Amino acid sequence: MRLLKSLTIALALTGLVTTASAQTGPLRIEITEGVIEPLPFAAPDFQAEDSAASEFATNIARVVASDLAGTGLFREIPASAFISNVTNFASPIQYADWKAINAQALITGAVSTGANGKLNVKFRVFDVFSGAPLGEGLQFGGSTASWRRMAHKVADVVYSRITGESGYFDSRVVFVSESGPKNARRKRLAIMDYDGANVQYLTDSNDLVLAPRFSPTGDRVLYTSYESGFPRIYVLDVASVGRRVLDDQVGTMTFAPRFSPNGNTVVFSLESGGNTDLYRMDINGANRQRLTSSPSIETAPSFSPDSSQIVFESDRSGTQQLYVMPAGGGEAKRISFGPGRYGTPVWSPRGDLVAFTKQNAGRFHIGVMRTDGSEERLLTASFLDEGPTWSPNGRVIMFMRESQGANGAPALYSVDITGRNLRRVSTPGAASDPAWSPLQK
Amino acid sequence: MKHLTKAILLVSALAVTACTNPDRFDNAGAGGGAAGAGAIVPGSASDPASAAYFQQTVGDRVLFAVDQSSLSGEGIDVLTKQAAWLMENPLYTAIIEGHADEQGTREYNLALGARRASAVQNFLIERGVAPNRLKTVSYGKERPLEVCSDETCYAKNRRAVTVLAAGGATS
Structure with missing residues (x-):
């Protein structure tokens, strides 16, 4: 490695x-x-x-x-x-x-x-x-x-x-680098500059790894690994690549982690007895708190930038939809109402929009809506588009697009929030689950 | 892979057991029972106490409808046989793997696979299998069996597989 x-x-x-004196022309x-x-x-x-x-x-x-x-x-x-x-x-x-x-x-x-x-x-x-x-x-x-x-x-x-906006070029992307056939895919964590340069691997490909997420300072990554044989959340230090398990409870499965905006708290899904709910805990493993108690699937939580709310997906209505609740738990308000299913919501760093994956009529879309669910706009469409992540300035979204069939493989794409400028992001091979870092200091 | 290795090791161990306890399968009659047509080769699919027999004859998997985790009539038949076999072969433990097809987001499919694995686990426990012999894991859409992108493949990928493993039951 x-x-x-x-x-x-x-x-x-x-x-x-x-x-010359600075001027605004x-x-x-x-x-x-x-x-x-x-x-x-x-x-x-x-x-x-x-x-x-x-x-x-x-x-x-x-x-x-x-x-x-x-x-x-x-x-x-x-x-x-x-x-x-x-x-x-x-x-x-x-x-x-x-x-x-x-x-x-x-x-x-x-x-x-x-x-x-x-x-x-x-x-x-x-x-x-x-x-x-x-x-x-x-x-x-x-x-x-x-x-x-x-x-x-x-x-x-x-x-x-x-x-007049802050930039996003001095930033990095952590992602899952994939190899091997579709029925025996090997996955490893990798990190690169936002434009695909300087790829480095953070794990080997012995264990399945999923969905890495950056800390607010970009120095740590939360991800899910099957290292123990069961899905568990790990915290990885980017500089040393040292890692530790976040929460090791036998008989449960933990996944879909995200940092709070101050980096001290993790919100995630925990499955027990077939039921998946949302929890939060300190990054050091203390103060585990259950946020939802429902027989439905609650997953893919993401904090608002002011830490006060969490957007997540739930199938409590019968299909996957998006909800917003207070960050400490409590009554959740549904915000997605269009046709189809909505998942993987991510709150924009500017606080104004939620990006999501939508499935409708056999197609997948990346879209954005305001945080109250209004003004939904779909930015992409394909056989499988999934897992949006925001540029540090909230103007561009990167996501995974997977092609169809036996030889199908995922790649990373970006699109701006007006739906223009769809581009493939250069990666050494197949790649999935991108997460964009904040601007580097 | 790990589970497969363990299963093979276990089969070897059982083969030894079978030799030292010739009466176990009531086949220690004429000539030690190892020769001739219809002979049981310990550990092979002809050995009713083998993992191979469980996989091929009892049936190690059940399939699910799109976005569902409820057991079908066919699934209940398979699981009824699984439960009976597990009761007769108490040395085995099992990990039930839940899977989803690729029509869905990664996190949701992980949770859906867990629902499916749990549905199987609950059924086996209701039929008398000790809870501490059964674990569950979800692979979501990460480990498809079939790789095409249409319903013929999806139907086989929406599955829960009971994978036998070695080792005593955990408390």
Whole structure:
């Protein structure tokens, strides 16, 4: 088993010497409106300030451009169209040359290396049609090994300045990596950057593992494993890959865990005697509390971001539907009323929406609704779409799509909450059960 | 896999038992009973005390309707025979595995598989099998038997399988 090395990155964010006062120009995308015409931008290779930096200067600009274009909100203008080029980070921008190729945003940067594998990245964003910088220049310091993270941080700043929303590129995804035939699938936990880079395995594939979930700080993962022969919830430390069982009660099955927003509490399903109900307990295993007592199936609980409520699924009405109840238990209110069955609800990190899996007329959908059940919208449809997880900014949903038949296999996809920009997420092989981390610190 | 290994080990142990207790199956008559047509080979499906016999002749599984965990008439027949066999063969314990087809979400199917396993467990206990000989586990949709994506396969995947295991009953 390849162990995940502890990733220690000190990313320092410092302002460059101010060259122009920060301004809010007309360059702005409103994400909620469902962007049809992506905003054209240019991201010339960053300037290498020493010979060791040249590889990073090119690669960082490529990752920044890929992050932005991958949102569907932006479109990169290829370098072959450039009229002028940026040869010096400090030189004045020839706005007319960029305006002529309709680059509405321009990103320039410079990279230098230092002793002990240090890397420094500085960058600026320009609003070409206003002829002015968009915010101040910034720089990040880190190690050369973390160059992709630094690129993602640059892209997060650019995204944030243009959309007014926080970004999501400097984030990771924990998922289940699958191999083998459909009737003898082998599964192991894996973690990667949000864009599929830097895959590392957290467990071996000796035991079936399901549905990993990040802690609010991204340092721990809850998941279900058959390590004991029976499904049990485990807590895994991402840096050390050390793990421990959360609750080991013989004769019961525990699954579907999720952290509370402060990371101290776990809400989960416990099955005993064929009946599945919701429980919560402290992450250290103390204070187990039963939240539901019903002969129906209660599972897939998810906290609201303010910790006050839990959304979950139950078949108490006869079919799977979504309910919201107080986080300490109590009366639950049904929020799903459309045709079909609803499961795997996940509260958005912004608090405004619940994402879910819907089954209707032989098809599976990923959808969103407001937390009172209103304004339901289906974003996808296929033979099997399942298990949504939110980007840290609540604007994108990643999920699993499994193809049909004997050779069917799952893969990860993402879609934005307007239903646009459906994309397959790169993984080394078949993959399921994605969970998106918060933005890294 | 683990269960299969255990079952084989148990069969070996029973084979030894059968040799040292020739009267057990009333087959220690002429010539030690091991030769000739119709002879019982200990541990094979012809040995009524074997796991193979349980699997092939008694029937180790019952099937369920879509999204249901209630036992069918056919299922009750199989489980009635399972209960009788388990009563006659008290050295065995069993793990009842509940399964679902792929039409459903992962967590729900885990819970549904547990309902199915529990329905079988409850039936066997009602028919006299000691509760401490039976455990349940759900695999949800994780371990389909058949891999096509239509009802011919789904019908076989919605199952509860009684898997015999070695070892004394737990308290």
